[in-house]
Amino acid sequence: MKLNLISLAVATLSMIGVSAHAQDNTLRLLTWGGYAPKEVVEQFTKETGIKVEVTNSNNEEMISKLRATGGAGFDLAQPSQDRITGPQAEFKIYKPMDLTKVQAAQFIPSMLEATKKNTSLDGKVYGLPHIWGTDGLVVNTKLSKATDYPDLCAPENAGKVSMRLKRPTLIAMAFASGKDPFALYGNPKAYGALMDEMGQKLIACKKNVKFFWDGKDQLLAGLRSGELTTAMMWDTGGWELNRANPDMKFIAPKSGALGWVDTFAIPAKGRNDAAAYAWINFNMRPDIAAKVASSAGNFTASQGADQKMDATIKQQFAASFPEAALKNIKWYPAVPAGLEDIEGRVLDRVKAAP
Structure with a gap:
């Protein structure tokens, strides 16, 4: 009987370990439609071993979901930059970004600095730029x-x-x-x-x-x-x-x-920050950013990605937005x-x- 109990305990601990490992290898992403195309998700998983669970949403739903759970349920969210400090002040649904884990050189400098300023609260940054449009x-x-x-x-x-x-x-x-x-x-x-x-x-x-x-x-x-x-x-x-x-x-x-900028923001009770930062850095690579931009149809905050964008989209942008x-x-x-x-x-x- 004692041996059976020991065996059961070992099996249980083993199952817990497998479950924890599975969680460590999953990124739960709360984002907009088109921001996590299948091709990009598959390449990320192939390169990192991290699986991605994508939930498509919008600003109102993101805030509602995170507010309801106190910032749990997701490892990375993508609210617009104007929807971060207000909800954070009221509901504490995000955690500060660890900028030491971000490859800042991959971002367009002016957009990175502007977004950091617009998503800062009490001296801490809560969002980084990703997709922008109008x-x-x-x-x-x-x-x-x-x-x-x-x-x-x-x-x-x-x-x-x-x-x-x-x-x-x-x-x-x-x-x-x-x-x-x-x-x-x-x-x-x-x-x-x-x-x-x-x-x-x-x-x-x-x-x-x-x-x-x-x-x-x-x-x-x-x-x-x-x-x-x-x-x-x-x-x-x-x-x-x-x-x-x-x-x-x-x-x-x-x-x-x-004009709006959709960001990367880390929910307060996310379980896998490492996967979140890996996804951010992966998405800011110009080659990957160009694929995401083609899927979303918008430009990104990735330095150099515009040079890899579809020529038709670049022409349409120029026609809609003369300098003035x-x-x-x-x-x-x-x-x-x-x-x-x-x-x-x-x-x-x-x-x-x-």
Whole structure:
């Protein structure tokens, strides 16, 4: 009997060891669609022996998932840079980056420094740049002459436009109204008043909206069919449509495209930091970054990856962003705690309005 108990204990410990080893060889990645293409995941596993479990998500869901678990369940997440310090201050869902484990020379220096600054809290850095891009207008130039966000609400586009009921739409409308919403981030009362004003504009605009889009497939199908002539959306979606129909163009609005940077951030209770840093350094290699960029359709923060990008994407980018438009991009700063609650209440009123 004693021998059997000893054998059982040894077997149990062995199983625990195997389970722990399996966890050590797995990276649980919370990311956006297209950011972890199969080819890249397979190459990473071949080179490192680390398996990758990919969960596709978006900013709101990432924060929700990590908040619900206190930062557990994933080893690496990819929120946008403006969604790090606010949630971190409120919910403590990330751990500081160990910059000694990052191959900094692989990053575009200016983007690395800007992102470190925008994701710093109490002197600690919580995010590093990965993919960047913009939101603006996608226009069927045969059917619409839209050049700025208010054109979504113009009478000639009635019933033929789409946008999201999300904070970028409020921000875009504010810039198009001659206001700087980012300058009010430190004044919740003034910011709330501006958002209320933009909410009223969106309510008045609802008659123009064919549908508020939630998913990529719905939006692209509407534009391809001609059901929509104009939409507020991301640049790569516009370039995808343009490759099939030259009349479809991504336009940087007169009041400025909205610029975002998606990051690498390590959840507070991640189990495998070593795998997370291995994935970061692997993804910043120019050859790998170019593959990811081709999958995502956006440019990356990898130094030299743009030289390996698809020539068509480079041409489309140049057409959408002449120098003046590039300088006019409104880059999202970090969102202070509490501001998204203000926006959420405004968006709820817009949704409920007839």
